[in-house]
Amino acid sequence: MNAPLLRGTGPELLLAHGAGSDVQDSYGPLIDDLTEYRTVIGPDYPGSGSTPLPGRPLTLDELADHIVESAVRHGADTFAISGFSMGCSVAVRAAVRHPERVTALILSAGFAHPNPRLRLAVETWRALGRHLPESRELAAYLSLMVGGPEWLDERSTDEIEEQLTLFAGGLPPGADAQLALFEHIDVRPDLARIAVPTLVVSPLRDLLITPLHSRELADGIPGARLAALDCGHAIAAEEPAAWAALIRDFLTSVEETPGRVRG
Secondary structure, three states, rough: OOOEEEEEEEEEEEOOOOOOOOHHHHHHHHHHHOOOOEEEOOOOOOOOOOOOOOOOOOOHHHHHHHHHHHHHHHOOOOEEEEEEOHHHHHHHHHHHHOOOOOEEEEEOOOOHHHHHHHHHHHHHHHHHHHOOOHHHHHHHHHHHOOOHHHHHHOOOHHHHHHHHHHHHOOOOOOOOHHHHHHHHOHHHHHHHHOOEEEEEEEOOOOOOHHHHHHHHHHHHOOOOOOEEEOOOOHHHHHHHHHHHHHHHHHHOOOOOOOOOOOO
C-alpha cells in the first residue's frame, strides 16, 4: 500500500475522494485548513495517484477497507471520515464494516444509489474517457458537469481555458475502473445502520450529483444533519473555505466516539 497524505495534528480525519479523482483533486484547497486542527489522512484509491490497480474489478467493500487500513497503518485507531462524491458511499460502507473505528461522518456531494440520470452522466463520462482521452471534448463535458452554472458564468475565457487544460491533462489510470462501480453501488440498506454523528453537505447547484441524492442520504441516516452550499459539484474549487468551516464546526460540535452498527 502506498503512503497516503498524512499531515496535521489532533484527532484523525480520514478522507475518501471521488471517482476518477484523487485526494489532492477532491480536497486540495481545504487541506491546509483541515490540518490546523486535525491529523488528516488521505489515501488514494487503487488506480489513483501511485496506488496500483488490482488485476480484477474494484468493489466498494475493497475501497472501504483500503482507506480504513491506511489509517490504521498510520497509527489511527479511531477517526472521522469525510467522503466526497463517490467517497460518500465508501465512507458509509466503512462505517458499517468498521464501526469500532469510525467516530463521525461528513458526506459531501454524495449518493446512496445512482439514479438513471446519474448513471447516464457517468456512462457518458466513461465513453468519452475511453474514446477521447485527454481531449477538449472530455474536458468540456467534465467542466460543465462539475462546475456550478453561476460559477462558470463568472469565469473569464482564460480561466475556462485553464480549467479545460487541467481536465485534458488526463484522468487517473484507474478512472474507468472506479467509475464502473456506479453500476453496482447501493448503500441504501446501510444508511439506517449508521450510529455515529453524520453531516450531509448538499451543493445546491450540483449538476452531476443533484441535491436529491443528499436528501436521500440525510433522510436515511438516523439523526443526520443536512447543510447546503451554494455551489456546484466541485466544492473545493468554488467554496473551499465554507466547506472547511462546515467540517470543522460539525466535528467540534459532536463528541466523537466509535459507533455501533444498528440492527
